[in-house]
Amino acid sequence: MVTNITKTVTIYIDDVSYQVPAGANLVDAAKALGNDIPVFCYHPKMSPVGMCRMCLVELGSIEKDRATGEVVLDDKGQPKVRWFPKLQTACTTNVSDGMTVRTNTKQVDQARENVVEFLLTSHPLDCPVCDKGGECPLQNLTMEHGPGKTRMNFADKMHLDKHVPLGDLIFLDEERCIQCARCIRFQDEVAGDDVLAFHERGRSLQIITNSEPGFDSYFSGNTTDICPVGALTTADFRFGARPWELTNVPSICPQCPVGCNTSLSTRLDRDAGGRAIIKRVMPRQNEQVNEIWICDKGRFGHHFSRGADRLQIPMTGNAPASLTRALQVAADKLKAAGSDVAVIAGSSMSNEDLWALKQLANGLGSERLGAWPPTHAGADLVAQVGVGKGTNLSALGKGDAVLIIASDLEEEAPVWRLRINQARKRGAIVVVANARKTQMDEFASETATFEYGEAPKFMADIEASDLGKKLAAANNLIILTGADGLTLVESRALMQSAANFLIKTGHIGKANNGLMSAFPGSNAMGLYYMGFTPEATLDIAQKPPKVLIVAQSDLIADDPSVGEWLTKVETIISLTLFNDALAGLATVALPIQSFAERDGTFVNGERRVQRFYTAQGPIGEATPAWQVAGRIGELLGQGKVKLSAAAVMLDITKSVPAFEGARYKELAHVEPQFPMIQKDVYYGGTAYENTGGLGVQIPTAADQGETLNVGEVFVPETPKVGKGKMLIIPTQVLYNRERTFQSSELMHPRVADPYAEINSADAKRLNINNGDMVEIAIAGASAIRVRAQVDGRAPKGAVILPRHLATNAVPLTATVGSISKVGQAAVVEG
């Protein structure tokens, strides 16, 4: 509940008077005062419907004389209360001055008991085999308020289907559903994917989905958290463990720049040889970041952390080696290379890892630190004019605006898309500007288009347009960029132009204003603060060093052009999670730990430094990357390796000004959050209370009033596409075949077969039909075979080619190529 209401009113609960925010929901208000009114259908994040009657209370108001406005007193001189003749639902009541409420009377107790009894008349009561057992609102409220004994004959119960797959991810137990419509309302009001509904009525009422594929939403898992019974369960966790066996470890989702706070529920597991492993991923409340939601990629994409393809032991020259030996070989190679070394680090590595790698390179006299993948430029601009400190997307509403440009946010940063859609529903203007139709268009209040390559120009010229004027006039403005269809140079130009516009229109240096970008991975901003840039990566490709350290970057799967220059590198030292192709090429391959097995920090897209904790037992001989880098450094005489991630962070806080105030203790700081979900599961659901820390947001240069330097905008020429050629536009889809997602087998049915979208006019000209197998040829890359989708979403002259779907790598950024039907030579026009 975000209320800006400062006005308060006086209400009386159980004869005690309180001051509460005017207009607050009675359940919320009582909750804040420590009075838990039981609810099933009400949820603080959704509009009330009054369907379950669990929240019945005695309600009245203090009588006032109509003529004088004076409070009427009774014989005893007490204010006279006019009570409603019957109990009222608290969840549909907003507080008003003089409201009197009784929650502790016999009548209320009786009502609660009766409602529970009614709900149980047709409930299977199979708690012993129910996944929700132990954290179930119905179970808890039955214990607290229920009759204790049933008057219902078991044989009279309605028996319905217990294993209805609503899709590949969520199962419905029809018997357990208490018809509260929380799941339906979540999908409609919060997720914006209206794919659940009731079917039939009365006792036959059931939840259905008719979407294709079933329950088609990136947020479906959240319904299992807010379902007050065990009716909705995930394919990942059902029958996997009992809630009371789980140890819950605060973590951060490693999949995208939103940086959702999660809780990893772990258990010592027989199937994992007695090690602690992740049994499920749950949202952890951080109202500024992800509220109490996460997307299905974050929830179900954790399996890579113990995938069969994890590298378990160090390798030298493709043969197993001891860690000591492998580190020594690495150190020797680096020593021999002198300063002719470089590092490429992945965008989901922790700050501690990046810092240690930087120390190692710097110690050798190299400043060549590349960020992977080199797709999005302008992190430096986010550091300057990023969204101001204290930004909360939940605060955006009427009078505010968000411009999303060159990004398909639904696919790139799902929870941002969820929250921005809610901002739109609260009245904010959400403009989506792209060269193609995207999933995000559905959640826009208006769309704008430009041609591929024109995004920087569009942004640079926006000021003069009506749209620009509207955006400039908004109370608060956030510009959220992506790199859809942009080269790295164009991406920089877009970021610069966006920054300039924000500066000119005064939308910087304050909360809820500024620049965001849908960077790849979970720590692209960390890469920037630690000194790694995508430009350096391109430079490394141009002038390959003698020794290249590649850390947690799947170069070969990500980019078809690496082969060209990687062969010129004499020695590759790979710090890797997986036994992948690059590990095979490497002179030394060192297994490193994933986010789940160690602690560390990420910086999210809003520059919030957030801490994750050790959850899972170690895999093989893998060690944290900061330790690997530190130990190599030690062998090279660079000083002793740090003893903990916390110690590395301490170092960072002393050396990197942005991290001042980001010591582990400070990152672990928590404050009360609203809604107050911590005390019970029936109010907010099973999202976890935040005990691991809310993180610390790095202030921007603008926040601190420093001089800004956007740099001269270089808007590159749009590349000329030769005759018979097409623009190849690599795009991001959420569910793909990246190694960090592949091990989540339950997601496989949801990962699209490799496809490319082309315009119908192009298709006709090239004699390609919808569904045809086509081959896309790009200079310097192996041919990419995919199915053609002729669906009118692709603009003319462009091939929309999602990355990480096909086996062969798709280019990192926009390029030129040709497309032809398989078994038919490319149509060359003269």
Place this chain on the structure above:
Amino acid sequence: MSIHDEKYAKRIEATFAKYPDKRSAVMPLLYIAQEEYGWVSPEGIEEVAQYCDMDPTQVKSIAGFYTMYSEQPKGKYWLQVCNDLPCALRGADEFHKQLKEYLNVEEGGTTADGMFTVEHVMCLAACDKAPMLQCNFHFVENLDMEKMKAQIEQWRAEAKAEKK
């Protein structure tokens, strides 16, 4: 088969004209779909969803809530016999039973030739003309088995003529 068929164009247009937003037309359109397919088929739901700019789930939900939409295939003639109290007092129960026997169908079942579906319903507000039934939403009143047999023959003949 489709509600995009020419013959519905005018009606659909007139329906949309009646409401301020597309969503509101969902119920009349579902009737058209039912008319076209003989029941609210998945194709029908898909088409109505497209017309009304709704998720098919929501359309199905509406079809499921109201009993006058059938989500099962029905015979060409959908016979709904009232056997609520006033009709029952005038022999509707017996009439309902005999009708089923005559057509050789179970309650809610459809004849093998796909012509007739028989089911019982609650009061249709024609108690004074009992026994009565509703055939494809049109009342047929003051019935007995003799009259009913003649009516059935007539329907069969009509269906035959239509086929030619």
